[in-house]
Amino acid sequence: xxxxxxxxxxxxxxxxxxxxxxxxxxxxxxxxxxxxxxxxxxxxxxxxxxxxxxxxxxxxxxxxxxxxxxxxxxxxxxxxxxxxxxxxxxxxxxx
Amino acid sequence: xxxxxxxxxxxxxxxxxxxxxxxxxxxxxxxxxxxxxxxxxxxxxxxxxxxxxxxxxxxxxxxxxxxxxxxxxxxxxxxxxxxxxxxxxxxxxxxxxxxxxxxxxxxxxxxxxxxxxxxxxxxxxxxxxxxxxxxxxxxxxxxxxxxxxxxxxxxxxxxxxxxxxxxx
Numbered sequence: 001x002x003x004x005x006x007x008x009x010x011x012x013x014x015x016x017x018x019x020x021x022x023x024x025x026x027x028x029x030x031x032x033x034x035x036x037x038x039x040x041x042x043x044x045x046x047x048x049x050x051x052x053x054x055x056x057x058x059x060x061x062x063x064x065x066x067x068x069x070x071x072x073x074x075x076x077x078x079x080x081x082x083x084x085x086x087x088x089x090x091x092x093x094x095x
Numbered sequence: 096x097x098x099x100x101x102x103x104x105x106x107x108x109x110x111x112x113x114x115x116x117x118x119x120x121x122x123x124x125x126x127x128x129x130x131x132x133x134x135x136x137x138x139x140x141x142x143x144x145x146x147x148x149x150x151x152x153x154x155x156x157x158x159x160x161x162x163x164x165x166x167x168x169x170x171x172x173x174x175x176x177x178x179x180x181x182x183x184x185x186x187x188x189x190x191x192x193x194x195x196x197x198x199x200x201x202x203x204x205x206x207x208x209x210x211x212x213x214x215x216x217x218x219x220x221x222x223x224x225x226x227x228x229x230x231x232x233x234x235x236x237x238x239x240x241x242x243x244x245x246x247x248x249x250x251x252x253x254x255x256x257x258x259x260x261x262x263x
Contacts, residue, residue, distance in 0.1 A: 094224070
C-alpha cells in the first residue's frame with residue numbers, strides 16, 4: 001500500500017513530537033502511593049528527579065518497591081521485578 | 096528221324112526260334128534285370144553303410160551327450176557351489192549391515208531418549224520455577240500488609256546505589 005507523501009510527512013512529524021515528549025517524561029510506578037519521606041529518599045539517590053515533573057502511578061502488582069521510567073530508560077526496583085530477575089537467573093542456570 | 100516223329104524243319108525252326116528268343120531275352124530282359132539286381136545290391140550296401148554311419152554317429156552323439164551331461168553337471172555343481180558361497184557371503188554382509196543399523200538405531204534411540212529426558216527435566220524445572228515464583232508472588236501479595244510493603248519500599252530505596260544502572 002502506498003502512503004501519500006503528505007500523510008507520511010505528518011506521521012513522521014507526529015512521531016518525532018511524541019518521541020520528544022516521551023524523552024523528557026518521568027514516571028514512577030509504585031505499589032502504594034509514595035510518602036514524602038520516600039520521595040526524598042528517591043531524590044537523594046537520583047538528583048536528576050528533583051525539580052522535574054514526575055508522574056506517580058500506583059500499581060498493586062509490583063507488591064513493593066518502585067519502577068522509575070525516564071524517557072525510554074527503566075529502573076526496576078520493585079519486588080515483582082526482583083522476583084522476575086530471580087526467575088530469569090534460574091532459567092538461565094537451567095539451560 | 097521222320098520215323099522217330101521228328102520233323103527236321105520244325106526242329107530247325109524251333110532252334111532258330113529258341114536262339115532268337117535267347118538273344119532277345121538276354122539283350123532286352125536279362126541285362127536290365129541284372130542291372131536292376133546290381134543296383135538293388137548297391138543300394139542295399141549304401142543303406143548298410145549309411146546305417147553303420149548313423150549307428151556310429153548315434154554312438155558319438157550318445158558319447159557327446161554323456162560328456163555334455165557330465166560337463167553340465169559339473170558346471171551346475173560349480174555354479175551351485177558358487178551360489179552357496181555368494182549366498183553365505185551375502186548373508187554375512189546382510190547380517191553385518193543389519194547389526195550395524197541396529198547398533199546405530201540403538202545409539203540414536205538412546206540419544207533421543209536422553210535428549211527427551213533432559214528436555215522433560217528442563218521443562219519440569221521451568222514449570223516448578225514458574226509455580227514457585229507464582230506462589231511466592233501470591234504469598235507476598237497476600238501476606239504483606241501496607242506497613243510491611245512501605246518498609247520494604249523504604250529498604251529498597253535506602254539501599255539503592257547512587258549511580259544506578261539504567262536499563263532500556
